[in-house]
Amino acid sequence: MLELYHHGSSVCAAKVRLALAEKGLSWHGHYLDILRGEQFTPDYLKINPKAVVPTLVHDGKVIPESTVICEYVDETFADRPIYPVSPYEKTRVRIWAKAVDEELHPACSAITYVVSHRHTILRNGVGGFEDFLKQGGADGIAARTLKWQWLQHGLAAPGAGDKIRLYVSYLHKMEDALWDNDWLVGPTYSMADIAMTPYVNRLDALAMDGLWKNGRLERVERWFERVKERPTFEPALVAWMPQELADEMRENGQKSWPEVKKFLDL
Amino acid sequence: MLKLYTAQNSICTQKVFLTLLEKGLKWTSEYIDLFTNEQYRPEYLKLNPKGVVPTLIHEGRAVIESTLICEYLDETFPAPPLMPDTPYDRARMRLWSKHIDEGVFEATREISFSAMFRDKMKAMTEEQRNGRFDNIGDPGRRARFMSTYRDGCDSPYVAHGVFAFEKMFREMEADLSAGQTWLVGERFSLGDINVMPFVARLDYLGLLDIWLAERPMVRAWWQRAKARPSFAGAIANLLTEEQKSAMASSGARIRDQIEGRWSQLARKTAAAELAPAK
Numbered sequence: 001m002l003e004l005y006h007h008g009s010s011v012c013a014a015k016v017r018l019a020l021a022e023k024g025l026s027w028h029g030h031y032l033d034i035l036r037g038e039q040f041t042p043d044y045l046k047i048n049p050k051a052v053v054p055t056l057v058h059d060g061k062v063i064p065e066s067t068v069i070c071e072y073v074d075e076t077f078a079d080r081p082i083y084p085v086s087p088y089e090k091t092r093v094r095i096w097a098k099a100v101d102e103e104l105h106p107a108c109s110a111i112t113y114v115v116s117h118r119h120t121i122l123r124n125g126v127g128g129f130e131d132f133l134k135q136g137g138a139d140g141i142a143a144r145t146l147k148w149q150w151l152q153h154g155l156a157a158p159g160a161g162d163k164i165r166l167y168v169s170y171l172h173k174m175e176d177a178l179w180d181n182d183w184l185v186g187p188t189y190s191m192a193d194i195a196m197t198p199y200v201n202r203l204d205a206l207a208m209d210g211l212w213k214n215g216r217l218e219r220v221e222r223w224f225e226r227v228k229e230r231p232t233f234e235p236a237l238v239a240w241m242p243q244e245l246a247d248e249m250r251e252n253g254q255k256s257w258p259e260v261k262k263f264l265d266l
Numbered sequence: 267m268l269k270l271y272t273a274q275n276s277i278c279t280q281k282v283f284l285t286l287l288e289k290g291l292k293w294t295s296e297y298i299d300l301f302t303n304e305q306y307r308p309e310y311l312k313l314n315p316k317g318v319v320p321t322l323i324h325e326g327r328a329v330i331e332s333t334l335i336c337e338y339l340d341e342t343f344p345a346p347p348l349m350p351d352t353p354y355d356r357a358r359m360r361l362w363s364k365h366i367d368e369g370v371f372e373a374t375r376e377i378s379f380s381a382m383f384r385d386k387m388k389a390m391t392e393e394q395r396n397g398r399f400d401n402i403g404d405p406g407r408r409a410r411f412m413s414t415y416r417d418g419c420d421s422p423y424v425a426h427g428v429f430a431f432e433k434m435f436r437e438m439e440a441d442l443s444a445g446q447t448w449l450v451g452e453r454f455s456l457g458d459i460n461v462m463p464f465v466a467r468l469d470y471l472g473l474l475d476i477w478l479a480e481r482p483m484v485r486a487w488w489q490r491a492k493a494r495p496s497f498a499g500a501i502a503n504l505l506t507e508e509q510k511s512a513m514a515s516s517g518a519r520i521r522d523q524i525e526g527r528w529s530q531l532a533r534k535t536a537a538a539e540l541a542p543a544k
Contacts, residue, residue, distance in 0.1 A: 058354075061354050063354070063357050064361070065360075065361060065364060067360075068357050068360045068361060068364065069357075071356075071357070071360065072353050072354065072356070072357040075353035075356065076353045087337075087338050087341035087342045088327060088329070088338070090338075090341070091329055091334050091335075091337070091338045094331075094334050094337070095330065095331060095334060098331060098333070098334065098367070101364075101368065102367060102368060103404070106406075159405070159406065159409070162405035162406065165405070166404070166405070166406075
């Protein structure tokens with residue numbers, strides 16, 4: 001049995017749900033509200049000491065880290081592969097997945113927090129920022145220091161502009177990769193596209209589609225249209241996003257858009 | 267034919283050297299001088315857009331990212347295998363790579379930089395130095411670089427680095443305590459290869475015992491890893507005596523500060539673990 005610990009607003013969890021859907025696998029979910037701190041319970045910390053979602057449990061075997069999970073799932077269930085067969089093409093796909101983990105993801109959480117989640121965390125009344133950040137083990141000290149700055153200062157936090165510019169540089173990389181191709185690597189929707197989908201969708205959810213619309217990045221725009229037409233998009237991504245949170249993210253995103261534009265000289 | 271772009275004492279290339287030697291493959295190396303910014307030449311950036319080493323050229327195509335190069339080599343030349351047989355063990359192997367790529371690599375850069383390259387940077391002209399800073403495209407990486415240049419071991423990035431190693435060694439000790447020979451079971455794998463050059467760097471800097479004093483399983487693993495012929499060929503024999511003694515003496519200069527950072531951290535971690543869980 002496949003069990004997935006996940007949450008509606010986590011991009012990494014969305015990536016795994018999308019991979020499972022593309023492979024046509026069914027799973028049993030454990031929903032943790034990460035904006036209420038449910039990832040810090042002692043039981044969850046036992047299987048995921050970093051206190052992050054997602055975690056996959058397959059027949060009792062615990063696998064953390066969304067990209068590692070996706071590759072595990074693809075190697076375990078051969079049907080409907082999401083990685084190419086040739087080592088060279090596989091490496092090209094892995095380069096996208098790795099860049100998402102190492103560069104785009106930190107940028108994405110920064111943007112989501114400075115633009116929107118800071119308001120949600122306050123509204124949930126978890127006892128103020130400090131209490132929220134104090135939860136969990138000692139493992140995330142550095143990450144939590146950073147989050148503290150995002151929560152306090154929003155878009156004025158140090159480095160926020162850099163994170164937004166880095167995000168946009170990935171949209172440009174996509175535009176280049178889509179030059180003569182419908183998908184990022186090879187002829188089919190692969191793990192490279194699966195890795196990018198929740199991150200482009202996040203910008204869309206924050207009402208930042210102006211970054212690629214209006215003729216700015218036409219190939220990215222058409223790619224995202226194709227992605228949304230896939231039967232996996234709605235059940236894996238849209239359906240899990242709580243409506244209240246979706247509304248709040250859109251509203252906060254719209255409010256922040258003028259400031260974001262300033263960072264980018266748009 | 268396999269060609270590898272590398273640089274003197276490049277820690278990420280050492281992973282690839284280990285892989286090539288373990289698999290008995292032949293290759294040619296081309297050295298890039300990072301101190302004269304050769305990695306930012308347009309011809310090289312075409313192969314490696316980030317301007318980093320290593321880059322592997324195989325059948326006329328460039329393969330980048332050392333972790334992915336090693337997996338590529340193992341998949342292209344399957345014998346002897348350096349990846350475990352089951353998907354679950356391969357996932358565990360990849361978690362060790364993630365430890366390196368998402369924490370320990372930067373940790374090593376900050377600690378090595380504070381120990382070794384900071385003085386070299388100080389000796390540069392201001393123009394050379396600014397050129398070096400400006401060439402770093404990623405603003406986050408530039409900020410880290412400038413912070414360790416300015417503050418050395420007092421930089422918060424060095425503290426994060428000390429912590430990244432602590433987390434990795436803690437997990438290594440726990441896993442190896444189950445009695446296995448290598449990080450992912452009984453077969454030497456890319457998991458071990460990914461970790462080795464980073465442990466070697468701390469060893470050459472004379473700092474390794476700060477983390478390993480009370481970790482006998484990791485110490486024993488390290489003795490086994492160092493005894494492999496590939497370690498000599500990929501790391502030890504490629505370093506000159508001069509490089510080795512330079513690492514030892516520059517490590518000695520920052521030892522007290524790193525040790526201070528580590529014991530501060532150990533106290534904090536112990537306090538957090540004692541705090542009642544909510």
